[in-house]
Structure formats: C-alpha cells, structure tokens
Amino acid sequence: MCGIVGILGTRPVAAQIVDALKRLEYRGYDSAGVATLESGRLTRRRAEGKLRNLEVLLSEAPLRGAIGIGHTRWATHGRPNETNAHPHATERLAVVHNGIIENFRELREELTAKGRVFATETDSEVVAHLVTDLMDEGKAPIDAVAAALPRLKGAFALAFLFAGDDDLLIGARRGAPLAVGHGDGEMFLGSDALALAPFTDEITYLEDGDWVVLRHNGASFRNEAGQIVARQKQKTAASALLIDKGNYRHFMAKEIHEQAEVVGRTLAHYVDPAALSVQLPFVFPFDPVKLDRITILACGTAYVAGLTAKYWFESFCRIPVEIDVASEFRYREAPMRAGGLTIVVSQSGETADTLASLRYARQNRQCIVGVVNVPTSTMARESDILAPTLAGPEIGVASTKAFTCQLAVLACIAVGLGRAMGTLDRERERSLVGELMALPGLIVEATKREHEIEHLARTLSHARDVLYLGRGTSFPLALEGALKLKELSYIHAEGYAAGELKHGPIALIDEDMPVVVIAPPDAVFEKTVSNLQEVSARGGRIILIGDAGAAEAASVHVEAAVAMPPMAPTFTPIVYAVPVQLLAYHVAVVLGKDADQPRNLAKSVTVE
Structure with a gap:
C-alpha cells in the first residue's frame, strides 16, 4: 500500500525522505511527493510515476527544510496523477495518508458547505481540510487533530506537518501500520521500520488507534481516547539488512533464488533434524486431542498457501479444515464453535481483510495462530501464537519466498499437530520430517532449470490465454501459477483442478491454448x-512440469517439459513453486513488464 515517511531533523530532509521512500517501493505506488517547511511556509514537490521523477523535480527545485513528510501513493480514490499525489495541503498544514476514509463524502459535503475548496479527487484531502477547519475555529494543531480523528471512519495512517511550527509532527494510525523512530535530537515516522533503518535502530510501533506528537526532544503517545500512554521502545534489526538486487535484474529474481536458504532457515526454527521430529516453538493452549476443526483465513497467494495446507492438515490430523478468502469470511457471519483453531496467513501481517477476520475469530473464542513474515506486525501481535516465516524482507510485490516459507511453516504445524493428536505415529513423523529436511536441496535443483524455463517463456509470451491444471496439492499451485502469470505479465490465465477440465474449461482447448500441467509423481498422477x-486429443499445447519420466509416462506429445528433481510427493508444492514462479517472471521480462512492481498492485493491502 502507500508509504509514509516523516522526519523532524536538524538539516535539510528532502533527500533523506526520498531515500526512505525508496525502501518502501515494494509496497507499490503510482505517484510520490514531499512537503517541508521553508522559513515556516509549507512547500511541496509532487510527481506522477516513479520516485526518480520526484528526484528530478527536487534537483531542479530543491527543498531545504529541516522538517518534512513524504509519501508514495497507490490510488484508491482519484486518478494517479500529480494533482492527486500526496502530500495534500491547505494554507495551514500538509498531510500524507495511507488507507481509505470511508465517510469522506459526508465530510467533504459538510466542509464544502462551510466554504472549503477542494483541489483533488481523493478521500485524503478531506483530512487536511477537516483539521484546518478546526484550527480556524481556534484550536491548536494538537487539539485539532484530537478532535478530527474520532470523526474519521475507515483504516488509515496519517502524518501531519504544520505551517509555522518546525518542532511538530503528528502521526496517527487506525488499521494501517505506523512506526516512530528515535534519534539524537531528531525524530522519524515511517510505515515500517525498514523505511527508518538508515536513521535509527530504536523504534516504537503505534498500537491500533494510537496517535503520536513528535518534537525534537521526543515523542508523546496518545491512545484512541486521547489519553497519554507509554509505548515500548525496541531495537530493530532492520538497519542490518542490505536491501539491494545483488547481481539480479529484479528483486523478484533474487528472492526466487533465495528460497533454498530461507526455507532452510524457516525449517530450522521448527524441526529437530537430529531427532527427525517437529519441535514447534510454541505450545497450544488447548488439548490437541479434543480439537475438532481448523479454520484457515488468508488473501491472495497466502490463501493459496492455506489451501495447500488444508490437504496436509486433513491428512495428518484427520479433522475437517475450512479454508476461506478473508474478504468473504469477514462478512459471512460464519458459525465458529468455541475452542477451535484459526490460522491466519499473511506476509505483511497488516492485510486488512485477514486482520478483520482474525478479530472475528477472536470474538468467537478461537485460538489464533498467526503465520506471518513480519513479527512486529499487527497480526503477529494480536495472535495468540506467532508462527513466524523467516523469509526476510520481500521487496517484489509478487510473493515468492514468503509463499514457500508459509508452506514450510504450515507443513511443520500440520505434522506437529498430527503428532500431538496421535493421528501421526512416530515413524510417519520421522519420514515426513526427512522429506521436509530435503526441501532446500531440492529447491536448489529446481532453480537450475531456469535456463530452459527462460527459453520456454519466450514462446509463452505470445499467448493470450493460459490454463494451469493440477490435482491434489498441485491444484492450489495451479491457481498460484495462473495468479503469478496474470499479475506479472498481464496475460489472462486460469487455474483449475484437473478433474474439472471436462466440466467446462475443456471448451477452451485448441491449438493456440497453452496448458501448463503440474504433475508430480503422486497418488493422483495417473x-x-x-x-x-484429453488436452492432447484436442490439439492443446501442453507444458508439463513433472519429474524426468513424467512426459514419457504420459504417452502424449508435449510442447515442453520442465524436469523436476525426484522427490517424495507430500511436499512437492514447495519445490514445484520454483518453476511456476520462474515461468511467470521470465514471461514478464520478455514482455518488458516491471516484474517487481506490477501495475495496479500493492505489496501490503491495508484497506478493503
């Protein structure tokens, strides 16, 4: 989603703000801007498109203020252009906003009737005018913000800069993340610790509903009721992270190739390799034997991870599993029996729909496990149990290493829970853990197929439509393959359970239709x-992802085959995800698309 940076400094801050915004590019954006105080006067620079456009503008017309706010915008209301770019400003203040103000129309009508003039199509501008109107009534900046926040409906993070006051920044959050960075005579605001890493390693995360008043000498935190509260300052390791592409053309390529390492790191957190047993780093606060239902909730690629895990939980634990898209579940008023287990899956830990579903599950007295890549996120903090994915920062918008780490964590939980429930015996556990421990090496072998996949991508790039098919745990991976191709290359693709082919999709098969078939040597291979x-008989162009003997065993002509390393069938999605990702990536590259930041997409979806 949008990125926010604020700096209350001692020297010109515009360049620092832009550098910090670059660290938030992974969140996705379509315009950017900075506002500072020049001799107490608000001055802005805004540009459509990438941050480099803003940098050019700043080189031509520098900003020299020592206090400022910056923003990368992903359009929700209003077109992505310079006019609608943040910061939004009145004569008295500037504001940057991440999220959606649900009641902006009512507020805009009210403020327009009072004579306020709006210059943009955005919901964000109403915040600037609302606080300005309260200041015009005689309120000081802090009091005006205190009065305005309760009137705003929706999910948001905000940062305010006030004309004439070079010792004041105000930040607020409700549903969207915001962090405070502590410096020596300087203070910082950011959408996450990664943005602030160059400046400080001391971070305070705002709780949901909090707002904060920053001055050069420190921060004063208020809760939603306006009461001054203490919030913990903590050290963050983000400053030690080197966020660069290395020798890769895109972050996505780098992150695909990091999967062997990060999956291995994640497994090491959950598995005792010497004993070939799962050692979960937490204890379930219930008797596993009495558990009778699991609910998994997620969005996007995380949903695919949950759908894959459904097969594992039902197989290893022998209890029913419900998997749902969080945006549907949150409004369905689903009955949940008290004492059940709910697993929420999210890379960012800030996904709005998943977070709302978590809170619904809590109201229904579920034990909540958060499978999350950001351990300081809202979802991580609000879960009863944190099951971290140790993928490290994922910069590419299309999830790769976070996905495979989610799968690894969910697989370990399924094995550990099955063992605790008595539905998996010790010998089966040893066998499964042995298969898990083999995964990093198998991922390395899978990445060695990149050259042939790159060649295949040149052919696939000419397609208008692509079908992906799979059975068993390969069915969710077919969904993921289609999703990746769509979001990266903008080629229309659909994933289906292979058994559903004859129930409709087979009508699409002709000599121009590529069909990617994911077929590991599992129980449903035949x-x-x-x-x-069936596809071959209708002239379809088959691209087969399977082991070395898959094409021969199929006894049909295939246009291309990606030979995967031999492996046990249980956890094939974690390895077979690699060619699926590489195929989508290289098709996007051939077509000249931005593989790291696909159009219209954001890394962290913190609004509905």
Whole structure:
C-alpha cells in the first residue's frame, strides 16, 4: 500500500525522505511527493510515476527544510496523477495518508458547505481540510487533530506537518501500520521500520488507534481516547539488512533464488533434524486431542498457501479444515464453535481483510495462530501464537519466498499437530520430517532449470490465454501459477483442478491454448495423465512440469517439459513453486513488464 515517511531533523530532509521512500517501493505506488517547511511556509514537490521523477523535480527545485513528510501513493480514490499525489495541503498544514476514509463524502459535503475548496479527487484531502477547519475555529494543531480523528471512519495512517511550527509532527494510525523512530535530537515516522533503518535502530510501533506528537526532544503517545500512554521502545534489526538486487535484474529474481536458504532457515526454527521430529516453538493452549476443526483465513497467494495446507492438515490430523478468502469470511457471519483453531496467513501481517477476520475469530473464542513474515506486525501481535516465516524482507510485490516459507511453516504445524493428536505415529513423523529436511536441496535443483524455463517463456509470451491444471496439492499451485502469470505479465490465465477440465474449461482447448500441467509423481498422477490425454486429443499445447519420466509416462506429445528433481510427493508444492514462479517472471521480462512492481498492485493491502 502507500508509504509514509516523516522526519523532524536538524538539516535539510528532502533527500533523506526520498531515500526512505525508496525502501518502501515494494509496497507499490503510482505517484510520490514531499512537503517541508521553508522559513515556516509549507512547500511541496509532487510527481506522477516513479520516485526518480520526484528526484528530478527536487534537483531542479530543491527543498531545504529541516522538517518534512513524504509519501508514495497507490490510488484508491482519484486518478494517479500529480494533482492527486500526496502530500495534500491547505494554507495551514500538509498531510500524507495511507488507507481509505470511508465517510469522506459526508465530510467533504459538510466542509464544502462551510466554504472549503477542494483541489483533488481523493478521500485524503478531506483530512487536511477537516483539521484546518478546526484550527480556524481556534484550536491548536494538537487539539485539532484530537478532535478530527474520532470523526474519521475507515483504516488509515496519517502524518501531519504544520505551517509555522518546525518542532511538530503528528502521526496517527487506525488499521494501517505506523512506526516512530528515535534519534539524537531528531525524530522519524515511517510505515515500517525498514523505511527508518538508515536513521535509527530504536523504534516504537503505534498500537491500533494510537496517535503520536513528535518534537525534537521526543515523542508523546496518545491512545484512541486521547489519553497519554507509554509505548515500548525496541531495537530493530532492520538497519542490518542490505536491501539491494545483488547481481539480479529484479528483486523478484533474487528472492526466487533465495528460497533454498530461507526455507532452510524457516525449517530450522521448527524441526529437530537430529531427532527427525517437529519441535514447534510454541505450545497450544488447548488439548490437541479434543480439537475438532481448523479454520484457515488468508488473501491472495497466502490463501493459496492455506489451501495447500488444508490437504496436509486433513491428512495428518484427520479433522475437517475450512479454508476461506478473508474478504468473504469477514462478512459471512460464519458459525465458529468455541475452542477451535484459526490460522491466519499473511506476509505483511497488516492485510486488512485477514486482520478483520482474525478479530472475528477472536470474538468467537478461537485460538489464533498467526503465520506471518513480519513479527512486529499487527497480526503477529494480536495472535495468540506467532508462527513466524523467516523469509526476510520481500521487496517484489509478487510473493515468492514468503509463499514457500508459509508452506514450510504450515507443513511443520500440520505434522506437529498430527503428532500431538496421535493421528501421526512416530515413524510417519520421522519420514515426513526427512522429506521436509530435503526441501532446500531440492529447491536448489529446481532453480537450475531456469535456463530452459527462460527459453520456454519466450514462446509463452505470445499467448493470450493460459490454463494451469493440477490435482491434489498441485491444484492450489495451479491457481498460484495462473495468479503469478496474470499479475506479472498481464496475460489472462486460469487455474483449475484437473478433474474439472471436462466440466467446462475443456471448451477452451485448441491449438493456440497453452496448458501448463503440474504433475508430480503422486497418488493422483495417473488421473492427471488422463487429463493430459484429453488436452492432447484436442490439439492443446501442453507444458508439463513433472519429474524426468513424467512426459514419457504420459504417452502424449508435449510442447515442453520442465524436469523436476525426484522427490517424495507430500511436499512437492514447495519445490514445484520454483518453476511456476520462474515461468511467470521470465514471461514478464520478455514482455518488458516491471516484474517487481506490477501495475495496479500493492505489496501490503491495508484497506478493503
């Protein structure tokens, strides 16, 4: 989603703000801007498109203020152009906003009737005018913000800069993340610690509903009721992270190639390799034997991870699992029996729909496990149990290493819970853990197929539509393959359970239709082969992802085959995700698309 940076400094801050915004590029954006105080007067620079456009503007017309705010915007209300870019300003203040103000229309009508003139199409501008109107009534800046925040409905993070006061920044959050950085005579605001890493390693995270008053000598935190509260200052390791592409053309390529390392790191957190047993780093606060239902909630690629895990939990634990898209679940008023287990999955830990579903589950007395990549996120803090994915910062908008780490964590939880419930015996656990421990090496082998996948991508780039098919745990991976191709290359693609082919999608098969079939040597391989033969009989162009003998075993002509390393079938999605990701990535590159920041997409979706 949008990125926010604020600096209350001792020297010109515009360049620092832009550098910090670059660290938030992974969140996705379509315009950017900075505002500072020049001799007490608000001055802005805004530009459509990438941050480099803003940098050019600042080189031509520098800002020299020592206090400022900056923003990268991902459009929700109003077109992505310079006029709608943040910061938004009145004669008295400037504001940057991440999120959606749900009641902006009512507020805008009210303020327009009072003579306020709006210059943009955005919901964000109403915040600037609302606080300005309260100041015009005689309120001081802090009191005006205190009065305005309760009137705003929706999810947001805000940062305010006030004309004539070079010792005041105000930040607020409700539903969207915001952090305070502590410096020596300087203070900072940012959407996450990563943005502030160059300046400080001392961070305070605002709780939901908090707002903060920053001055050069420190921060004063208020809760939603306006009461002054203490919030913990903590050290963050973000400053030690080197966020660069290395020798790769895109962050996404780098992150695909990091998967062997990060999956291995994640497994080491959950598995005792010597004993070949799962050692979960937490204890369930219930008797596992009495558990009778699991609910998994997520969005996007995290949903695909949950859908894959459904197969594992039902197989290892022998209890029913409900998996739902969080944006549907939160409004469905689903009945949940008290004492159940709910697993929420999110890379950022800030996904609005998943967070709302978590809170619904809590109201229904569920034990909540958060499978999250950001351990300081809202979702991580609000879960009963944190099950971290140790993927490290994922900069590419399209999830890769976070996805495979989610799968690894969910697999470990499924094995550990099955063992605790008595539905998995010790010998089966040892076998499964052995398969898990083999995954990093298998991922390395899978990445060695990149050259042939890159060649295949040149052919696939000419397609208008692509089908992905899979059975069993390969069905969710077919959904993920189609999702990746769509979001990166903008080629229309659909994923189906292979058994559903004859129930409709087979009508699409002709000599121009590429069909990517994910067919590991599992218990349903022969069934998948029968679907391959149906595609072949209608002239479809088959791209087969399977082991070295898959094409021969299928006894059909395939246009291309990606030979995967031999492995046990249980956890194939964690390895087979690699060619699926590489295929989508290289098609995007061939087509000249921005693989790191696809159009219209954001890394962290913190609004509905």
